[in-house]
Amino acid sequence: MKKSILLFLALLLIINFAGCTSRDEKPTAQITAEDWNSILEKAKGTTVNFYGWGGSQKVNEWIDNYVSRKLKEEYDIILNRVPMDIDDILNKLLGEKQLNSKEGTIDIVWINGENFFTAKRNGLLFGPFVDDLPNYKKYVDTESIEIKYDFGFPVEGYEAPYGKAQLVLIGDQAQIVQFPRNHEELFEMVKNNPGKFTYPAPPDFTGSAFVRNIIYDIVGYKQFMNMEADKQKVAEVIKPAMDYLKKIKPYLWQEGKTYPATVAQLDNMYADHEVFMTISYNPNHVASKIGTGEFPTTSQAFIFEKGTIGNTHFLAIPYNATNKEGALVAINFLLSPKAQASKYDPKNWGDLPVLDNGKFSDEEKKLFHDVKLGEGVLPQDILLAHRLPEIPAHLIPIIEEIWQENIPVEGE
Amino acid sequence: MGKNMVFKIIFNIFLLLLIFPLFIILLWSFTKIWPWPDLFPKAFGLRGFQYLLNPSNNSLRILGLSIWLSTVVMFIAILISIPAAKALGLYHFKGKGFIKTLILAPIVVPTVAVTMGIHVSFISVGLANTFWGVVIVHLIPCIPYSVRILTDVFEIMGNSMELQARILGANKMQTFFYVTLPMLAPGLITAGSMVFIVSFSQYFLTFLIGGGKIVTFSMVMFPFIQSGDRMMASVYSMVFIWTTLLILISVERIVKSYYKGENYFYL
Numbered sequence: 001m002k003k004s005i006l007l008f009l010a011l012l013l014i015i016n017f018a019g020c021t022s023r024d025e026k027p028t029a030q031i032t033a034e035d036w037n038s039i040l041e042k043a044k045g046t047t048v049n050f051y052g053w054g055g056s057q058k059v060n061e062w063i064d065n066y067v068s069r070k071l072k073e074e075y076d077i078i079l080n081r082v083p084m085d086i087d088d089i090l091n092k093l094l095g096e097k098q099l100n101s102k103e104g105t106i107d108i109v110w111i112n113g114e115n116f117f118t119a120k121r122n123g124l125l126f127g128p129f130v131d132d133l134p135n136y137k138k139y140v141d142t143e144s145i146e147i148k149y150d151f152g153f154p155v156e157g158y159e160a161p162y163g164k165a166q167l168v169l170i171g172d173q174a175q176i177v178q179f180p181r182n183h184e185e186l187f188e189m190v191k192n193n194p195g196k197f198t199y200p201a202p203p204d205f206t207g208s209a210f211v212r213n214i215i216y217d218i219v220g221y222k223q224f225m226n227m228e229a230d231k232q233k234v235a236e237v238i239k240p241a242m243d244y245l246k247k248i249k250p251y252l253w254q255e256g257k258t259y260p261a262t263v264a265q266l267d268n269m270y271a272d273h274e275v276f277m278t279i280s281y282n283p284n285h286v287a288s289k290i291g292t293g294e295f296p297t298t299s300q301a302f303i304f305e306k307g308t309i310g311n312t313h314f315l316a317i318p319y320n321a322t323n324k325e326g327a328l329v330a331i332n333f334l335l336s337p338k339a340q341a342s343k344y345d346p347k348n349w350g351d352l353p354v355l356d357n358g359k360f361s362d363e364e365k366k367l368f369h370d371v372k373l374g375e376g377v378l379p380q381d382i383l384l385a386h387r388l389p390e391i392p393a394h395l396i397p398i399i400e401e402i403w404q405e406n407i408p409v410e411g412e
Numbered sequence: 413m414g415k416n417m418v419f420k421i422i423f424n425i426f427l428l429l430l431i432f433p434l435f436i437i438l439l440w441s442f443t444k445i446w447p448w449p450d451l452f453p454k455a456f457g458l459r460g461f462q463y464l465l466n467p468s469n470n471s472l473r474i475l476g477l478s479i480w481l482s483t484v485v486m487f488i489a490i491l492i493s494i495p496a497a498k499a500l501g502l503y504h505f506k507g508k509g510f511i512k513t514l515i516l517a518p519i520v521v522p523t524v525a526v527t528m529g530i531h532v533s534f535i536s537v538g539l540a541n542t543f544w545g546v547v548i549v550h551l552i553p554c555i556p557y558s559v560r561i562l563t564d565v566f567e568i569m570g571n572s573m574e575l576q577a578r579i580l581g582a583n584k585m586q587t588f589f590y591v592t593l594p595m596l597a598p599g600l601i602t603a604g605s606m607v608f609i610v611s612f613s614q615y616f617l618t619f620l621i622g623g624g625k626i627v628t629f630s631m632v633m634f635p636f637i638q639s640g641d642r643m644m645a646s647v648y649s650m651v652f653i654w655t656t657l658l659i660l661i662s663v664e665r666i667v668k669s670y671y672k673g674e675n676y677f678y679l
Contacts, residue, residue, distance in 0.1 A: 053635065054632070054635040055636060055639030057459075057463055057641060057644055061463070068468070082627065083627075091620065092623055095535065099535050101535045105624055106623075262640065263640075264639050264641075265640060267640055268640050271445070271447070272448045273448050292444075292459060293459075294643075
């Protein structure tokens with residue numbers, strides 16, 4: 001009896017392992033041979049399932065209203081937005097890949113950074129496809145580092161740019177006379193106003209970016225671009241920045257004994273006037289929060305003189321998307337000046353455009369020129385002039401680890 | 413008398429502790445700004461309810477689907493649980509204790525780990541991304557509750573009344589419908605409500621197995637809670653709480669009206 005159970009269990013194990021064999025097959029890119037008109041024709045009357053983060057009312061509304069309507073009107077495509085976190089999307093795709101399931105439910109996924117790296121390495125993405133998109137060829141600066149690399153990973157045409165983000169600090173002008181222009185002025189200000197400033201604890205996305213920005217401000221950014229993932233080396237280089245964060249700690253909110261766990265928490269603390277500054281990776285965040293009435297109208301975004309970190313977010317197509325044609329048409333539409341200008345409008349979303357200003361006709365330039373920037377937002381040219389590249393993604397967990405070792409959080 | 417008073421005070425304190433947070437949520441769902449250290453919100457708005465009622469984002473249709481899904485789960489779970497609970501409550505057999513513990517396994521073992529495997533199997537049998545796939549996977553965390561609750565009810569009931577009915581000439585069906593079920597009714601209400609709540613609040617299971625094809629209310633609610641938009645989160649929570657409350661009340665009403673006039677002579 002026992003033996004037969006053992007045998008059965010062993011069999012189960014074998015079956016399990018047998019299930020994990022398929023990997024690294026290059027998705028075939030048959031569509032690429034067809035010309036754009038036949039893609040448009042095929043996409044007609046289809047539904048495109050768009051998966052991505054759904055935590056912002058504004059972003060959701062922009063996709064549900066503007067993008068859906070335009071796609072229906074112009075291409076006869078129905079857009080179905082599904083709110084799903086990227087971790088869940090990747091889990092789902094990894095499960096499907098394991099079985100080599102050809103009938104996926106996702107047609108477009110909103111992605112970037114290490115998630116893109118994971119997806120591409122595991123063969124979860126269809127491509128390269130960006131060169132098939134007329135608008136990509138026409139409007140995007142294909143040689144730009146921010147388009148060619150995603151957190152240091154070569155994109156190689158497996159994802160199309162969607163928008164740009166940049167870290168900004170947001171302060172209340174009613175409480176701050178002069179915004180700090182670098183880390184030293186920030187320290188002076190915080191020292192004189194103890195308890196009124198803090199940042200989300202890494203690995204919160206924004207908190208981690210803020211720490212990187214402090215590192216950039218103190219030791220510069222160039223040396224990180226080709227740095228290998230050696231913890232000791234990284235720790236040595238960023239030591240001055242860690243010393244700075246230790247020095248500022250006692251003057252933070254709750255004397256630095258604890259940090260907000262998420263940027264959402266910091267935003268709420270700022271809205272409640274508990275602190276006088278918050279941080280955002282979306283330069284137009286301040287306008288939308290003033291718009292919803294959460295932030296005081298005296299809020300203003302600002303950046304450091306040496307600049308702040310920016311990144312690009314992308315759209316990709318899963319290897320098993322059942323409506324690749326529809327996905328291509330929808331992504332191409334999202335890369336049009338019209339869509340990007342609408343997205344740039346803080347009334348809609350307020351996300352920075354990814355298109356190259358130099359490639360626009362006068363009419364297209366006017367589209368962007370006419371966008372009224374929201375209250376408290378920095379103009380695009382100032383942001384772009386002070387934009388620093390993201391650190392290669394493999395260094396980010398190391399920096400977060402060093403932060404956690406050096407800046408102890410009490411009462412965890 | 414004095415003891416009664418103390419009990420009443422404690423009861424009311426607990427009631428207050430339970431209801432007060434709900435009141436805060438209600439307030440937040442209309443609150444635009446509520447800066448520290450004000451005791452009351454400074455400005456009110458309807459942004460949250462406008463979004464909820466806006467047909468373009470389908471919130472109400474999703475709510476309807478969620479209710480339907482959880483109701484189906486509730487019926488199936490009860491259907492499975494009645495015989496299982498009867499066996500565990502009334503019969504004596506070898507390994508009963510072991511099976512009783514095993515039934516709690518879905519609560520003890522982290523569902524996340526198991527669901528990843530289930531997802532893979534569901535893809536191969538074609539249940540992934542379907543309504544019934546989600547129903548089946550919801551049964552996993554629901555059944556322990558319904559079986560446990562009904563087992564206790566069966567244990568209290570015993571089988572003497574059923575035997576009595578049989579002796580008096582009722583056949584098996586008659587015994588079940590006229591004796592067992594009415595006596596079980598209060599237990600059914602509790603178990604059914606519990607199953608509904610557990611199913612209605614499932615997030616990760618629905619995500620993975622439903623694959624975005626089956627979108628439930630908790631799936632649209634969760635991103636708002638996570639992103640810290642307190643107004644939206646409160647609006648969705650309000651709807652969530654009221655929905656479950658209304659369902660619970662109606663389940664109780666329906667079951668009670670069906671078996672009205674019966675005397676429950678236990679507990």
